[in-house]
Amino acid sequence: MNAQVDLQVPSPDLDALRDPGLYFNRELSQLDFNFRVLAQAQDAQVPLLERLRYLCISCTNLDEFFEIRAATVRHAQDFGMVSAHDGLSPATVLKQIHDRAAELVDAQYRCWNEDLRPALTEAGIRVLGRNSWNAKQSRWLRAYFRDEIMPVLSPLGLDPAHPFPKILNKSLNIVVVLEGKDAFGRAGHLAIVRAPRSLSRIIQLPQDISGGENDFVLLSSVLSAFVEELFPGMDVKGAYQFRVTRNSELIVDEDEVENLALALRDELVGRGYLRAMRLEIAEDCPAPIVRMLLENFDLPENAVYRINGPVNLNRVIQIYDLVQRPDLKFVPFQPRVPSGTESLFERISGGDMMLHHPYDSFVPVLELVKQAASDPGVLAIKQTLYRTGRESQIVEHLVQAARNGKDVTVVVELRARFDEEANLAFADRLQEAGVQVVYGVVGYKTHAKMLLIVRREGRKLRRYVHMGTGNYHSGTARAYTDISLLTADPEIGSDVHQIFQQISGLAPAIELKRLLQSPFTLHTGVLERIEREARHAREGRRGRIIAKMNALNEPQVVRALYAASQAGVQIDLIVRGACTLRPGVPGVSENIRVRSIVGRFLEHSRVYWFGNDGEPDLFCTSADWLERNLLRRVETAFPILDPELAARVREEALDNYLADNLNAWELRADGGYRKLSPQDGAAPHSAQTSLLAKICG
Template identity: 45%
Template sequence: MATVERRSSKPEANLSDPQYYISRELSWIEFNRRVLHEGLDERTPLLEALKFLAIFSNNLDEYFMVRVAALKQRIEAQVTRRSPDGRSPQEHLDDISAALRPIVEQQHQDFSTDLRQQMADQGIWLLDYEELSAAQRTYCRDYFEEQVFPVLTPLAVDPGHPFPYISNLSLNLAVVVKDPRTQQPHFARIKVPRVLPRFIPLPEPQAEEPDSKTYRWLGVPLEQIIAANLSALFPGMVVQEHSCFRITRDADLAVEEDEADDLMLAVEQELRKRRWGGSAVRMEIQRDTSGPVRAMLTEELGLAETDVYNVDGLLGLGDLMTFMALPLPNLKAPSWTAAVPPALERLSPPGVDDDDTTLETAEELFSLLRCQEQLVHHPYHSFSATVQRFITQAAHDPQVLAIKMTLYRTSGDSPIVSSLISAAENGKQVTVLVEIKARFDEENNINWARKLEQSGVHVVYGLVGLKTHCKVTLVVRREGQHIRRYYHIGTGNYNPKTARIYTDLGLLSAREDVGADISDIFNYLTGYSRQQVYRQLLVAPLTLRQRLVSLIEHEIACQKKGKGGRIIVKMNSLVDPDLIALLYQASQAGVSIDLIVRGICCLRPGVPGVSDNIRVISIVGQFLEHSRILYFQQGGEEVVLLGSADWMPRNLDRRVEVMAPVTDPALQAELKAVLNLCLEDNRQAWDLATDGSYRQRRPEADEQIRSVQEQLMANAGKSLAG
């Protein structure tokens, strides 16, 4: 890989100085700003643009439920400890509010004034109720009476009716009605039901004269239908005003693992609390809501004015994701059909049904892995034809004795889980570590854990105080008089749905030393093993941090000896202050460092005398960049690793993570090629500036467009064609 010559300087600065660290919270906001930009970029197809606006909104919901809620808890607990960037919890809250408000306003303004017009130009008419014709209003009234009215429950607020509980992320109508006899105003809340579609389709207009408009979809927001028919909910009363509002609550779990006799029961109890929700942390409300209603809601919910976000137009734009279901491929990104890696393509196809998988096809796969490690790259490579096939064929191969697997997140109809159940039913010893503390997937994972246990699978729930985040599967197979281990180590979850939209890497192999390490890891996870040393794998929280420090220090030593220093790291987040300080030291020594960090990056590049030799890019595109690749030049003895860990304190110290070395020269070359394509990207890549802002790369008029994701799709397609 080419080495970039950069100026070195002597270390003089105090590398723990807050000025050298970007706020984690503000860096995340910058990431979500890049997501929003994809939705507003004129090069993004229309329905993809709506998708990115929805992702922006959903990301923001989770940010408030977890990060903002945590800051509020610290303030309430009078925690004054400052983050590495020097901010106190209160200063962070103030800066978050200042940074977010213009971005949220931009989202709503651009949707209302630009994207809704683009939708209409393409025949997608999302109308406001006042735009409807008389016939359309009649249709809406009938729909309300038949489908909506029976579901609604207006809740009054008065001395006999306390302020109702407002559930997390619910869309609501605040209604003020007046009793004509007493002339007294009354407040009521109506929850917009989630059991009905948010956007109600309408029949096309029927008119005598031909309509020149194109109609591919026509509809109106559900809350506006409810608002137009409030008189039916409050007969005999005069409706004075109404407005929409939406609440976000603290939704993180607080499980006292050390004191829990049954971890699953403890998590279930916390999930019940989450359904009710913690304290409110944000209210989104229509800007024209009257002062008295706004003040009453703010007070009853225990919010400050800084927790209130005024919105022009529709609330809850996460629901725009529903438009991706429209059968309009010309308004979406080109569809992509994942390829099968050439080596696996040459194998006999497995049977259509799991039970039809033959011993011969399984033997072909395992024989291939004995001879040659396989690198799979999703979504460019098919998940079902690679990872899923590996697990399914192991489940039905009579020679397989045991399957062991970590399961952090999976889909609701997981074929992986079905294969594990089949393996247990086929008499194999199946052990699955289900991480029931995976945030927002706790309930789903508890359900899978119970289903697996009922089928005879041995299920464990991880270690107290640690989340098991590694992605590892071990298959133990009898071959003649010997036992051989086969394994998969990946960067992403065993989830066929996210494998179509997340970029993730996996290694399928039968290396004995790595297989032995994986056996030790499962003994560590399921038993009382105190294994501290591993042959090949880097394992958190035991050896990963120490090994990363050693690799960076060796790169510094190589640079000082004149052998050249080069580091390239691709990850989701870079937060750990100790590793950031060590990267600063490497930069000061003259080591050339490229960081490809999709989301949060607390390192500040380009600081004279500190990080002159570090550059940082972020790639935001059609697929969510999720793979982690580490490259260290090591004086010509290159080290390349892939695995599940980002460089954050939680990953290095409070999670079980695995990074695996890739030693096959051909596979190393593939991974280095991926890194180079990322660094050369001029379509989805953003450069991080010293001040913490990002600038999107744009090709010059005469410059070829280089998109890493498009290039990898093209490369996979060529392999398939070949």
């Protein structure tokens, strides 16, 4: 399979396929993904503590949605921008976001209050509200408040000398209504109590105090119960928790800065205090206080969400780790580790290896870097790092390699969202060890996952390569589905070498032998292959496309898929999250089916398969079919050349998911998702469960 296809993409009149009615809004589609996550929390067949975890994930996802996606729409509104694809104005999208998010929030808290919390209580895991504390528990909690909480609080009374304070993004706060006068004779009215992030949001009661092994109290409940101790001599008339979510998108003009790392450090200092996007407030908070908060945060009425429970519901995820109840969690599994005693260099030189994480262990990838660090034949190591975690074995192996005299170059993407601080820290660590650190390409995030090892074998140099669909992160490798390729193929090695040269130096655009690369050939390569399938169909041959990804919104790709569907190509898309393509429209997309899989693991692998009239192309990749990935990032798509491995990817990552009728949701033409179930006597099939049984045993 060659990366370059000698085809000219035709340019028919596609105006009809630009109709905004053929496109879903990307933000609203992304928001709807969280209803599918929440459905896992509502599913009684899922272990109880896993249901709690899904609830918290849906809450955390909603936080990030407001921090990034809703903030992007608000920015577009400020500058009078209108979507060229779905035709919706930013104001319309923001209103629909509010309405849909309000439905989601209501569903989340009903799930917590009416379903999960009672079920946890029945299982002996109690989250005790203020009204359920007995006298012994109240005494212990008051003492805990005085000893552990009160010393780190700094309540602020609001008056002309004390204006409204800065409120940190997503921090827990209490607005307190006061009457009376303080020691200085100042009349009380309102005060703000901010909970420092050093305080645990979940407090576990000692067993001799609670009588139960797993009894917990929320910090917000303790603050509200004993807040009067912060205002002696005054009457507390009300205490209402609130939380504000802010824009978290860092903007650094890379063309105007001399040192990107220094500029990012400066931006990170103020990230927690950027523009407010959402206000969560206790549902019983009086309207005048809500208006005061909205005014101080410069928020409109449709940015407030009244909450029936803790405003930081996602923090109850701590219970999952604190409670040791294997019977209430997924059955543990052991990822498969390749057998054999030979070194990984010997193993890879004998043929390509493919790993399907998390079913296949990530250990071989870590071990390859470890062996390279100490192997006397290894001369150089080059690697991209996007997300690795704060304590990364990969980083430690690279540090050791540099200390052992290897030439080590690491492309660190400083702008990996929410990992900027961690990436800055390990970039410093690598540089201190003598590693050459490169911060990518100005204007293009380096999202490609590549490792290149140059090893002397006799009189020749040989290149060993790892490429993957996921990050070099041991934690996510156990929670995300991803695909790794380890190969010594000379042409792939040459391509990867040239891409590293291009990123770290000032090399011109290059023609690759095997790989597709954005922003140069990946977008056009996908369009060419879609059109090739359409041409096969128009000429009476079978056109077939199967693709798996996290999200889809690139308009040229969507139009090409529509045109292929019109030509008769059968198209199956497995899209986890946002999808702007509208399937099932007569005369346009009736040959396109879109499904989303939500299960135990986060679906993260990206695979493109094009039938090519019996000579298929199969690529694994780090890139979704999004505008940013195809046009504004450094991405790679790598072929699986070994026929047996290609067949395995096709079966495990594509066909297996198309057969799923337990965790699959089908996207309808009206934008809604329908949960699939076994029909007409079909056997139940879960793609993830089948892989656990097949690979992990």
